[in-house]
Amino acid sequence: MKGHADIAIIGGSGVYDVSLFDNIRQIEVDTPFGKPSDSITVGDFGEKKVCFLPRHGTGHRVSPTNLNSRANIFALKKLGVKQIIAASAVGSLKEDIKPQDIVIPYQIYDRTKIRPSTFFDQDIVVHTGFADPFCSGMSKLLHKIAIANGYNSHPEGTYVCIEGPQFSTRAESNVYRSLGFDIIGMTAIPEAKLAREAEICYSTIATVTDYDVWHEEDVTMETIIANVIKNEKAVRTIIHQALESLDIEQDCECRHALDGAIMTDSEMISYETKYRLKALIGKYSD
Numbered sequence: 001m002k003g004h005a006d007i008a009i010i011g012g013s014g015v016y017d018v019s020l021f022d023n024i025r026q027i028e029v030d031t032p033f034g035k036p037s038d039s040i041t042v043g044d045f046g047e048k049k050v051c052f053l054p055r056h057g058t059g060h061r062v063s064p065t066n067l068n069s070r071a072n073i074f075a076l077k078k079l080g081v082k083q084i085i086a087a088s089a090v091g092s093l094k095e096d097i098k099p100q101d102i103v104i105p106y107q108i109y110d111r112t113k114i115r116p117s118t119f120f121d122q123d124i125v126v127h128t129g130f131a132d133p134f135c136s137g138m139s140k141l142l143h144k145i146a147i148a149n150g151y152n153s154h155p156e157g158t159y160v161c162i163e164g165p166q167f168s169t170r171a172e173s174n175v176y177r178s179l180g181f182d183i184i185g186m187t188a189i190p191e192a193k194l195a196r197e198a199e200i201c202y203s204t205i206a207t208v209t210d211y212d213v214w215h216e217e218d219v220t221m222e223t224i225i226a227n228v229i230k231n232e233k234a235v236r237t238i239i240h241q242a243l244e245s246l247d248i249e250q251d252c253e254c255r256h257a258l259d260g261a262i263m264t265d266s267e268m269i270s271y272e273t274k275y276r277l278k279a280l281i282g283k284y285s286d
């Protein structure tokens with residue numbers, strides 16, 4: 001691996017390349033948790049060092065359950081990433097959130113079942129705050145940009161993350177609606193949790209592809225793919241303008257998430273663990 005990036009884009013369904021960077025190189029990054037979903041494209045955006053990772057791999061090979069999110073986020077941390085903009089295709093749980101709208105989620109409700117969702121599962125115990133799972137500064141910026149470009153953007157949506165890969169039953173969809181959730185997807189968890197553990201600011205541009213089964217006869221891939229294609233321009237526009245505006249020097253509380261969160265006595269953490277997780281805990285452990 002040879003590369004550095006301050007800002008990362010994680011592409012979701014239909015976003016496998018943002019074509020916004022100059023001087024691009026593909027790099028392979030290895031991590032203690034294995035390999036990320038694909039090689040990472042590093043490049044320049046003006047003065048900024050940026051990178052791109054397709055969440056499901058090129059050609060959409062990795063299902064939500066099998067995503068190695070630990071490797072994906074660890075690899076970005078190793079590159080020096082401080083801010084992640086994630087793109088995600090979602091279903092809507094509300095009438096006024098229409099297909100092709102944008103939602104910038106501010107909360108997540110976790111309905112996943114079988115995903116490793118922490119870096120700290122061996123020899124070290126860490127409890128990070130996750131009350132507000134997205135970076136509020138970045139999310140406000142994304143919403144502002146979406147509105148300024150004429151998109152129907154909803155700030156502050158709650159994203160319910162299901163295990164998938166099957167879509168929900170009608171009963172489940174109606175329960176999520178009765179609980180007041182706004183959008184539904186399969187990938188925000190554990191990505192957002194791991195970004196917090198890695199002290200990286202993390203925000204999502206959720207693009208609506210369907211109304212989920214509470215509203216539709218059935219969720220079909222035909223509808224979803226048609227809207228994924230229509231949503232692509234919005235995602236690219238918002239990312240482009242966000243990259244212009246983001247200030248990597250500006251401090252944020254997301255970047256101090258491990259401060260005071262490590263419960264284990266430093267002397268009890270093995271040398272191997274300190275070495276293995278150096279990119280995450282190096283600044284807190286001697």
Ligand SMILES: CSC[C@H]1O[C@H](OP(=O)(O)O)[C@H](O)[C@@H]1O
Pocket residue numbers: 011012013014055056064087088089090164185186187188224
């Ligand atoms: C393409 S439909 C279901 C699929 O789309 C979303 O993925 P992503 O968040 O990576 O855009 C959803 O979470 C499912 O994985």
Ligand SMILES: Nc1ncnc2[nH]cnc12
Pocket residue numbers: 089090091092162167168184185186209210211212213219224
């Ligand atoms: N209805 C839906 N449920 C779960 N994930 C989705 N991604 C896009 N639409 C979805």
